[in-house]
Amino acid sequence: MERQELTNIMELMVKFKYKELKDILNICQCEKCTLDLYSYALNRLPSKYVVTEKGEAYSKINATSVQFESDITCALVEGAKVIKEHPRHGADEFVEKSDVVW
Numbered sequence: 048m049e050r051q052e053l054t055n056i057m058e059l060m061v062k063f064k065y066k067e068l069k070d071i072l073n074i075c076q077c078e079k080c081t082l083d084l085y086s087y088a089l090n091r092l093p094s095k096y097v098v099t100e101k102g103e104a105y106s107k108i109n110a111t112s113v114q115f116e117s118d119i120t121c122a123l124v125e126g127a128k129v130i131k132e133h134p135r136h137g138a139d140e141f142v143e144k145s146d147v148v149w
């Protein structure tokens with residue numbers, strides 16, 4: 048049997064949605080700010096755990112994401128506002144564009 052793994056697919060959905068929205072949200076795209084945004088959003092969304100074979104969790108996203116799409120978008124928009132208002136570093140460290148997905 049393949050190794051099973053426990054995944055919070057809400058986390059995957061948040062990251063996935065952020066990739067779509069990141070140019071619109073216009074926040075600093077450094078690792079620190081991106082992870083801040085994920086934690087802000089995930090603390091306000093319900094966890095959704097699934098058990099899958101290792102690496103298979105992405106296949107569960109589509110079915111679930113429709114249900115939570117607007118909640119996830121809301122949480123990301125709110126989080127982006129908070130991060131813009133209270134950045135954790137100076138303006139000189141602002142990363143306008145990053146191709147790295149944190």
Ligand SMILES: [Zn+2]
Nearest residue numbers: 075077079080
């Ligand atoms: Zn930053």
